[in-house]
Amino acid sequence: MEYAYRSDIGQRRPSNQDYVGVFNNPSGATLAIVADGMGGHQGGDVASKMAVSHIGYAFAKKELADIRVAAKWLIAELAKENDRILERGQQFADLTGMGTTIVAILVYGRKFVVANIGDSRAYLYRHDRFVQITEDHSLVNELVRMGELTPEEAENFPRKNVITRSLGVAPDVDADVNTYDLLAGDMLLLCTDGLSKTVSDEQMAAVLAGQNTLQGKVDELVALANEAGGPDNISALLAMTQKGGASDD
Numbered sequence: 001m002e003y004a005y006r007s008d009i010g011q012r013r014p015s016n017q018d019y020v021g022v023f024n025n026p027s028g029a030t031l032a033i034v035a036d037g038m039g040g041h042q043g044g045d046v047a048s049k050m051a052v053s054h055i056g057y058a059f060a061k062k063e064l065a066d067i068r069v070a071a072k073w074l075i076a077e078l079a080k081e082n083d084r085i086l087e088r089g090q091q092f093a094d095l096t097g098m099g100t101t102i103v104a105i106l107v108y109g110r111k112f113v114v115a116n117i118g119d120s121r122a123y124l125y126r127h128d129r130f131v132q133i134t135e136d137h138s139l140v141n142e143l144v145r146m147g148e149l150t151p152e153e154a155e156n157f158p159r160k161n162v163i164t165r166s167l168g169v170a171p172d173v174d175a176d177v178n179t180y181d182l183l184a185g186d187m188l189l190l191c192t193d194g195l196s197k198t199v200s201d202e203q204m205a206a207v208l209a210g211q212n213t214l215q216g217k218v219d220e221l222v223a224l225a226n227e228a229g230g231p232d233n234i235s236a237l238l239a240m241t242q243k244g245g246a247s248d249d
Helices: 041-062 065-091 141-143 201-209 213-227
Strands: 001-008 018-024 030-037 097-107 112-116 122-126 129-132 175-181 187-193 233-239
Touching: 001 018, 001 030, 001 213, 018 041, 018 233, 030 187, 030 233, 041 065, 041 097, 065 097, 065 112, 065 129, 065 175, 097 122, 097 187, 112 122, 122 201, 129 201, 187 201, 201 213, 213 233
Parallel strands: none
Antiparallel strands: 001 233, 018 030, 030 097, 097 112, 112 175, 122 129, 122 187, 187 233
């Protein structure tokens, strides 16, 4: 796999509370993580950096037997990090209530695990189709799912930014974790809502379909979000299967 990412402050925020990292382990697996912190003057910065750094560094030292072991390990690490962020928030007044969304992919051979908590997303671009493979843990998504809002009404919903799950806010953490096959030519996009809420799926798909380099595609996505006003921090990470890697046979 080839990886590229960028995190940008955007146009209206005083600081960047997103954090991104890519880590390799002794088993030859790779973990890519995107986090969007929240809470307090410094809380969001601290929570997102804690989540990415702690989980990433633990992964870099971990041998994993197979993809099932990898998925269980990731679930356990998310629970540990939830406890760490909760504890840190209780120790320092200026960090009270801090937390973070998280979306991660763990790539192992011809399969990958995707895990998410909150409204940071993972998308899969395969055979010219662009599909969201995570579900937002947000109030607006819950209302759409229950039929109380249409997707069109959701676009202008006043509490659009309220998330229903995050890392480090409640004692129990409930991550969505799924395993998929990895095929030749697949491209995976991880992003914070600073991208997904300002750039349409059609625009993102067009960028991924283009001829730019992987880093060039990431830069294009961030530029589109900033051109749309950049109301939030913007983070995007792309992973693409290399030629001669995983196949679709």
